[in-house]
Amino acid sequence: xxxxxxxxxxxxxxxxxxxxxxxxxxxxxxxxxxxxxxxxxxxxxxxxxxxxxxxxxxxxxxxxxxxxxxxxxxxxxxxxxxxxxxxxxxxxxxxxxxxxxxxxxxxxxxxxxxxxxxxxxxxxxxxxxxxxxxxxxxxxxxxxxxxxxxxxxxxxxxxxxxxxxxxxxxxxxxxxxxxxxxxxxxxxxxxxxxxxxxxxxxxxxxxxxxxxxxxxxxxxxxxxxxxxxxxxxxxxxxxxxxxxxxxxxxxxxxxxxxxxxxxxxxxxxxxxxxxxxxxxxxxxxxxxxxxxxxxxxxxxxxxxxxxxxxxxxxxxxxxxxxxxxxxxxxxxxxxxxxxxxxxxxxxxxxxxxxxxxxxxxxxxxxxxxxxxxxxxxxxxxxxxxxxxxxxxxxxxxxxxxxxxxxxxxxxxxxxxxxxxxxxxxxxxxxxxxxxxxxxxxxxxxxxxxxxxxxxxxxxxxxxxxxxxxxxxxxxxxxxxxxxxxxxxxxxxxxxxxxxxxxxxxxxxxxxxxxxxxxxxxxxxxxxxxxxxxxxxxxxxxxxxxxxxxxxxxxxxxxxxxxxxxxxxxxxxxxxxxxxxxxxxxxxxxxxxxxxxxxxxxxxxxxxxxxxxxxxxxxxxxxxxxxxxxxxxxxxxxxxxxxxxxxxxxxxxxxxxxxxxxxxxxxxxxxxxxxxxxxxxxxxxxxxxxxxxxxxxxxxxxxxxxxxxxxxxxxxxxxxxxxxxxxxxxxxxxxxxxxxxxxxxx
Amino acid sequence: xxxxxxxxxxxxxxxxxxxxxxxxxxxxxxxxxxxxxxxxxxxxxxxxxxxxxxxxxxxxxxxxxxxxxxxxxxxxxxxxxxxxxxxxxxxxxxxxxxxxxxxxxxxxxxxxxxxxxxxxxxxxxxxxxxxxxxxxxxxxxxxxxxxxxxxxxxxxxxxxxxxxxxxxxxxxxxxxxxxxxxxxxxxxxxxxxxxxxxxxxxxxxxxxxxxxxxxxxxxxxxxxxxx
Numbered sequence: 012x013x014x015x016x017x018x019x020x021x022x023x024x025x026x027x028x029x030x031x032x033x034x035x036x037x038x039x040x041x042x043x044x045x046x047x048x049x050x051x052x053x054x055x056x057x058x059x060x061x062x063x064x065x066x067x068x069x070x071x072x073x074x075x076x077x078x079x080x081x082x083x084x085x086x087x088x089x090x091x092x093x094x095x096x097x098x099x100x101x102x103x104x105x106x107x108x109x110x111x112x113x114x115x116x117x118x119x120x121x122x123x124x125x126x127x128x129x130x131x132x133x134x135x136x137x138x139x140x141x142x143x144x145x146x147x148x149x150x151x152x153x154x155x156x157x158x159x160x161x162x163x164x165x166x167x168x169x170x171x172x173x174x175x176x177x178x179x180x181x182x183x184x185x186x187x188x189x190x191x192x193x194x195x196x197x198x199x200x201x202x203x204x205x206x207x208x209x210x211x212x213x214x215x216x217x218x219x220x221x222x223x224x225x226x227x228x229x230x231x232x233x234x235x236x237x238x239x240x241x242x243x244x245x246x247x248x249x250x251x252x253x254x255x256x257x258x259x260x261x262x263x264x265x266x267x268x269x270x271x272x273x274x275x276x277x278x279x280x281x282x283x284x285x286x287x288x289x290x291x292x293x294x295x296x297x298x299x300x301x302x303x304x305x306x307x308x309x310x311x312x313x314x315x316x317x318x319x320x321x322x323x324x325x326x327x328x329x330x331x332x333x334x335x336x337x338x339x340x341x342x343x344x345x346x347x348x349x350x351x352x353x354x355x356x357x358x359x360x361x362x363x364x365x366x367x368x369x370x371x372x373x374x375x376x377x378x379x380x381x382x383x384x385x386x387x388x389x390x391x392x393x394x395x396x397x398x399x400x401x402x403x404x405x406x407x408x409x410x411x412x413x414x415x416x417x418x419x420x421x422x423x424x425x426x427x428x429x430x431x432x433x434x435x436x437x438x439x440x441x442x443x444x445x446x447x448x449x450x451x452x453x454x455x456x457x458x459x460x461x462x463x464x465x466x467x468x469x470x471x472x473x474x475x476x477x478x479x480x481x482x483x484x485x486x487x488x489x490x491x492x493x494x495x496x497x498x499x500x501x502x503x504x505x506x507x508x509x510x511x512x513x514x515x516x517x518x519x520x521x522x523x524x525x526x527x528x529x530x531x532x533x534x535x536x537x538x539x540x541x542x543x544x545x546x547x548x549x550x551x552x553x554x555x556x557x558x559x560x561x562x563x564x565x566x567x568x569x570x571x572x573x574x575x576x577x578x579x580x581x582x583x584x585x586x587x588x589x590x591x592x593x594x595x596x597x598x599x600x601x602x603x604x605x606x607x608x609x610x611x612x613x614x615x616x617x618x619x620x621x622x623x624x625x626x627x628x629x630x631x632x633x634x635x636x637x638x639x640x641x642x643x644x645x646x647x648x649x650x651x652x653x654x655x656x657x658x659x660x661x662x663x664x665x666x667x668x669x670x671x672x673x674x675x676x677x678x679x680x681x682x683x684x685x686x687x688x689x690x691x692x693x694x695x696x697x698x699x700x701x702x703x704x705x706x707x708x709x710x711x712x713x714x715x716x717x718x719x720x721x722x723x724x725x726x727x728x729x730x731x732x733x734x735x736x737x738x739x740x741x742x743x744x745x746x747x748x749x750x751x752x753x754x755x756x
Numbered sequence: 757x758x759x760x761x762x763x764x765x766x767x768x769x770x771x772x773x774x775x776x777x778x779x780x781x782x783x784x785x786x787x788x789x790x791x792x793x794x795x796x797x798x799x800x801x802x803x804x805x806x807x808x809x810x811x812x813x814x815x816x817x818x819x820x821x822x823x824x825x826x827x828x829x830x831x832x833x834x835x836x837x838x839x840x841x842x843x844x845x846x847x848x849x850x851x852x853x854x855x856x857x858x859x860x861x862x863x864x865x866x867x868x869x870x871x872x873x874x875x876x877x878x879x880x881x882x883x884x885x886x887x888x889x890x891x892x893x894x895x896x897x898x899x900x901x902x903x904x905x906x907x908x909x910x911x912x913x914x915x916x917x918x919x920x921x922x923x924x925x926x927x928x929x930x931x932x933x934x935x936x937x938x939x940x941x942x943x944x945x946x947x948x949x950x951x952x953x954x955x956x957x958x959x960x961x962x963x964x965x966x967x968x969x970x971x972x973x974x975x976x977x978x979x980x981x982x983x
Contacts, residue, residue, distance in 0.1 A: 053890070079886040082781055084935055095938030101777040110881040222770045229774075229938040236768035236939035246767075261806075261817035262770045268813050492883065600773055611787040611884075612777050619771035619804050619819065625790035632812065664808055665815050684881075689790075726793035728803060 052077060059086055059556035061483035062100045063464030065603065066158050066474035067091060067227040068481065069100060070556045073465060073488045080104055080465050080489045085229075086556045090481050091473050092229040098600055098607075098616055099224070105610040107463045107489065111683030112446055114493025117458040124434045126453050126681060133494060139457055140505070143440050147412035151439075153399055154179035157419045160202065160474045162526075163499050165387035167417065170502050172388040173516040180399040182419040184225075184604065186346035188395075188707045193341070193355035197302055198362065199569035202377045205478035206340045207564060208234035209241060211372035213334035214249040215281070215327065217274045217358030218345030222259040224598040225343065226475035235262065247336075250327060252277055254344065255595045255630075255672050256665035258619055267327070268667045270318040271593050271711060272581025274345035275354035276308075277317045278361055279579075281328040283307035285364050290332030295366040302360045302571040308579075316579075336372025337365050344595055347711030350578035351702040357575065369567020376566040377476030380537065380558065385529055388516075396421075397706040400429050403437050412439035416451050417498050418461065423450040423605050423679060426708050428584075428653040428698030433680075444498050447609060453681045460495035462487075467497045470526040478564025480538075483557040484526065497522050576704050584698040585652045585714030592635070592671045594651065594715045596693040602676030608686035609679075617728035618674070621661050624726040627677035627690030629658045629717070632666040639719055646720040649673070651713050653698040656691040659725045671715065758924075759828075759847035760905050760975060761947035762931070763957040764821055767981035768941035771804045771819030775933035775942065779823075782906060782932035784892045786878025799872040801903040802933055818981060821942070823933070824849060824870045824903035825966060828973030832862035832871065840900070847947075847975055848905055856899040863900060867970055871902045905944070906931040926952050947975065 050056055055076050062069040062083075070089020074082040083101055087094035116136035121127030131139075144152065156167045159181040167179040187203075194200050203226055208214055214235075221231040238247035251263035254271040269277055282299065283306065285291045291299075307313070314321035331337045341358025348354060359374075367373025394402075401407045403414075414435070425431055434454040435441060443455035446463055461467075471483040499522035506517040519525035530549055534540040538560050540548055552558050583593065598604060599618050607613040614625045621628055629647055631639070641647055647660045649671070658673065666672065677690025700709040779785065779802045788797050802823040809816045826849045833841050833849065840855035841862050863871035877897040880888065888894060891908040895901050913929035926945045934942035945954035954977070957963070962979040 076890060081887060081889050082932075085938075092938065094935070095940070096774055096778070096936045097938060098773045098777040101774065101781050101936065104781060104887045105884065108883045108886050110884055222772065228772070232770050232772055232938040233940065235770065236765075236941065239767050240765060256815075256817070258771060261819070266813075266815075612780050615780075615787040615789075615793065615798055616773050616776055617798075617800070617803065619773055619806055620817075622806065624793045624798060664812055665817070667812065724794055726790050726798070728793075728798060728800065729806065 055081070057084075058488040059554065060465065060485040060488050061469040061471045061556065062096070062103065063469060063471065064099045064103055064106075064606065065224065066161065067229065068471040068473035068483050069096065069229050070483055071096060071100065072556070075488055078490060080107060088559070089483065089556055090479055090559045091227060091477055093233060095229045095233055097229050098613060099603055100229070102607060102610040102613050103464055105612055106446070107465045107492065109447070109609060109683060111448070111609065112492065113448060113452075113458055113460040114495065115460060116494070117460075119456045123436075123454050126448065128458065136457060136459055137505075140442060140459075143413050143442065143457075147439065149175045150177060151409050151412040152176045152415070153394070153402070153411045153413070154415045154417060155399070155419050155421055156181050156417045158183060158474055159393055160383055160472070162383050162386055162470050162472070163417070165383040165391070166499050166502050168387045168391040168393070169516065170506060172391065173506070173513070177399075178392045178394045180394045180396050182396065182421050182424055185708050185710050186342060186344075186351070189346040189351045189702050189705050190342050190355055192705055193346070193352055193359055196573045196575060197356045197359040197571055198368070198374065199572045200376050203475050204359075204377055204568055205375040205476050205564055206338050207372050207375060207478065208247075208338065209237035211238055211336045211338045212245070212247045213331050213337040214238065214247065215331050215337070215339045215361070216249065216251050216253075216259065216263070217278055217339065217341040217354065218253045219340040219342040220257050220259045220598070221340065222262055223257050223343075224600060224603040227473065227477060230477055254593075254667060254670060255597060256620065256663070257343075257597060258600065261620060261665075267319055267323065270316070271344070271595065271670065272348040272350060272354075272583075273317040274341070275350060275357035276313050276579055277319070277324065278339070278341070278354070278357035279303070279307040280310055280313035280317070280324050281331070282357070282361060282364055283310060283313075284325055284328035285332050288329070288332070290329070291364045292366065295364050298570055299360060299363040302356065302363065302575050304574065331365065336367070336370070338362065338367055338373050339365065344597070344711040346702070347709060348581040349700055349703055349709045349712050350581045351707075351709065352704045353576050353578040360571070360575065363571065368570065369565065371563070374568060375478040375564040376568040378478065378480050378564075378566055379472045379476065380480045380482050380533070382470060382472055382482060382526065382529055386525065395706055396425070397701070400425070400431060403435065404430055405437060410437055410439065413442070414438045414440070415442045415444065416455070417444045420449040420451045420605065422454070423692065424694065426653075426697035426699065426710060427695045428700075429708070430699075444501060446495060447682055449682045450680045459501060460493055461498055462491040462493075462495035465489050466491040466495070468523045470522070478566075479562065480560035481557065484552050485556060486553060499525070578703055581712060582700065583712050583714050584700045587714060590651060590714035590716045592669060592715050592717060594649070594693065594696060594713045595670055595672050595711055596675050596697070597672055599674040599676065602674065605676035605679065605682075608676055608689070609683040611685050614685055614689070621663065622727045622729035623661065624728060625689065626725060627658050627674055628725060629660045630663045630666050630672035631660050631717075632668040632670070633662050633664055634668045635666075636660065636662045639717055641719045642722070644722070644724045646723045647717050648720050649696065649715050649717050651696040651698065651715045653713070654695040656693070656695055657720060658691045659723050661725065661727075671717065757845075757948050759947045760826065760910065761847070761945065761954050761958070761977065762905070762934070762975065763943045763954045763963075763977045763979060765941045765979040765981070766818065766820060767962075767979065768939040769819050769821060769981070770939055771806065772938060773804055774936050774938055775802055775821060776800055776804065778932040778936035779903075781887070782889060782892070783904070784878070784888050784894050785901075786874070788876070792875065797873075797875050799901070801870070801872070801901070820978070821933070822868060822870065822966070823976065825868055825972065825974035825976045826905060828975065829971060831865045831867060831970075831972060835861040835865045837861070848907060850907070851901060851904070853893060853895055853899045853901070858898040858900065860900065867967055867972065871900055873900050874898060
């Protein structure tokens with residue numbers, strides 16, 4: 012069949028009713044999206060659901076009164092989060108009830124970027140999609156999705172595959188592909204391994220922002236708490252090796268403020284000590300030598316490169332070498348340098364030496380029930396973002412004539428140095444599937460609104476495995492506010508509108524139908540599924556909030572698959588003489604990658620480190636601030652070889668001199684009244700350096716210069732560094748540890 | 757007798773801020789915006805204090821969640837000219853919003869700086885107001901507010917236990933902050949009930965009160981962190 016044959020206006024219109032249903036008619040809804048018979052007006056009902064705010068896939072429950080969602084709590088039996096919810100998760104309520112949501116399809120009427128749109132019906136919008144798809148050749152139609160490993164990501168791949176389009180591109184956290192490739196080389200797993208922190212005695216984290224917005228913040232926060240206080244009489248330690256004082260570093264028992272880009276050198280030095288002091292057995296050593304055949308450089312050389320004392324590295328190596336349960340984790344900004352792949356491989360490779368693969372407190376292979384794998388076509392691929400950007404810029408092949416952006420904001424998230432340009436001027440037409448007018452959607456020619464997490468059916472396999480199999484499943488908990496649809500249902504409706512029979516590739520009537528048919532097929536292999544009836548199994552799964560495998564993780568990663576790249580030196584964008592500071596962008600718990608910026612709760616939440624509210628900030632060390640003549644709150648201009656931004660400074664005694672930190676997720680061009688024009692986006696400073704061997708952006712490798720512009724004041728909940736009391740660095744109040752140690756009177 | 761209390765394990769707390777947002781969501785706390793936040797008028801019934809110890813590179817951070825300590829001998833109570841704040845028989849330091857005339861004496865006299873004044877009425881642009889919790893009154897401009905230990909949840913738990921003809925247990929009542937805490941750092945319960953988790957935890961050698969030397973007799977107990 013041919014794509015153009017089925018994309019006919021009338022059939023697309025006729026498929027619309029399919030979007031509205033949420034499943035087959037014979038099953039009564041367990042969870043009704045509105046007040047249902049038997050529920051009194053004003054009565055409070057808790058519905059299980061799945062959090063869609065980040066790919067970690069926590070289980071939640073939502074309190075609904077009179078059809079309105081009131082409060083989100085964790086689902087205590089969900090194995091990812093065990094009842095916890097993070098700040099971003101709570102704020103999903105301000106996503107569904109956000110006053111700046113897009114409720115109906117929109118067509119651009121002004122120039123691109125004018126943000127002038129007119130509403131149109133779904134029929135008209137889908138006709139327009141069909142017309143656009145018919146007017147260009149398939150190889151020039153591209154998709155940008157948000158998460159490759161998700162079920163929707165798999166459906167995108169299936170869609171592109173069956174229609175002969177470019178394989179989809181995914182806008183994932185910039186370090187993710189580097190971390191995945193490193194896990195493949197060092198441990199032989201094709202995605203992120205699981206680190207069993209809760210049962211560990213010694214956690215050596217090479218830059219991994221375990222407690223910041225990273226892979227599974229709620230799960231790992233709980234795990235760190237359990238490591239310390241979950242086993243009476245046995246308290247584990249966490250060591251953070253990271254250039255910047257992140258939230259994770261702040262919570263570590265010891266922080267090693269390493270020079271940026273030398274994380275891999277540190278890990279190799281630790282390996283050298285473990286080997287030369289015979290702290291590891293021969294088998295572990297042989298396995299490690301498959302990854303690194305050469306002996307590590309001398310300790311003194313390495314220590315000097317890292318900016319740390321050799322004795323300190325030696326002590327850390329001896330401590331981890333003698334701990335009973337120990338684990339090395341690597342990720343975050345260590346993966347954002349030009350030698351990021353080496354840094355992460357060297358960090359994860361320590362686990363081979365420590366012999367902790369598949370052991371309690373060690374590293375476990377990622378596992379899943381395989382729903383996404385079931386949906387994705389055989390040999391599914393993706394188009395790397397770098398390749399798509401090249402195509403958009405006309406550097407390889409024909410230009411992109413039609414771009415679909417599905418729940419992603421590449422203009423906000425990609426480095427300015429990639430040259431996408433404001434408003435994607437080189438792209439023919441842009442169709443955005445989005446709930447908000449974010450920085451990409453505002454340039455769209457056509458907007459297809461999506462319903463938000465609480466309004467949709469969800470099936471979520473955590474993108475970051477927790478060592479046991481999990482599939483979160485949830486029906487909608489509230490009625491949709493507008494006519495928005497689930498992205499999976501939009502794709503299915505288009506596929507099913509084909510004139511020729513396409514039921515082999517898309518046999519499902521809805522996204523929920525897809526999940527149900529998979530459960531029917533897999534029932535025998537699912538926990539408690541043997542002998543059960545598929546419909547009652549499904550109803551019980553909905554009532555629980557998903558399907559969970561019980562027990563401890565057990566599957567060990569297979570071990571190294573190749574040799575580590577040899578990239579000890581990190582390169583930086585910009586001459587040190589002109590740009591003396593190294594910029595480290597980071598994800599704050601306030602805004603994460605930017606998604607949280609349109610929620611007043613998160614804007615007014617003081618950042619736990621800086622205590623700043625409602626704005627971005629530039630972290631400077633006291634000595635650099637003094638050299639620059641900068642006081643707390645002053646406006647500074649930060650300039651790289653790629654771009655420039657103005658923001659307000661805070662003086663932070665935990666910043667390593669020579670470094671500056673700027674949070675991501677601020678500086679939106681639009682994204683509603685709470686986010687628009689608020690703060691600055693550090694990605695505007697990032698150039699075109701890549702992580703060697705991956706093509707991913709080296710987002711932690713930019714040098715900048717700074718100058719003071721004018722005085723200013725930031726909204727901060729705590730006192731500033733300059734307001735601190737005599738002889739103490741504390742932001743607010745008092746230090747209880749000093750005034751009142753031990754025992755309640 | 758009942759005395760509601762809370763134990764916060766600072767060795768579990770990572771300062772993630774989930775409790776702060778949970779508190780806003782549960783208690784209809786208004787957001788004031790950037791300009792008023794600059795004026796020190798942001799309202800956080802529960803805040804995370806970040807304390808630095810030492811100097812770079814040997815600098816350490818400790819986080820401390822601070823909320824109304826529900827003092828047994830509360831400095832805020834005797835200074836209120838209209839008895840808008842008083843101690844309940846169950847040990848809560850309660851606020852009667854309809855009595856408050858906004859003298860702000862209580863906030864001045866609170867050593868923990870956990871009382872917040874409504875300089876303006878809150879705004880919830882539609883449809884944000886659909887999220888408001890019907891169990892908690894939205895405060896008008898001109899009155900003082902602060903942490904209530906989620907008194908609406910206490911009442912709900914007591915009502916349910918009464919309906920089932922039994923006494924209240926730990927499982928009946930949880931505050932919003934404690935329920936959402938990813939690290940399970942916050943535990944709520946009856947300090948006078950020797951079977952409760954808080955009563956057990958209060959016996960820990962790590963237990964401490966904030967500014968205990970002021971003699972305020974707080975109902976919040978901190979378990980000191982670190983190694």
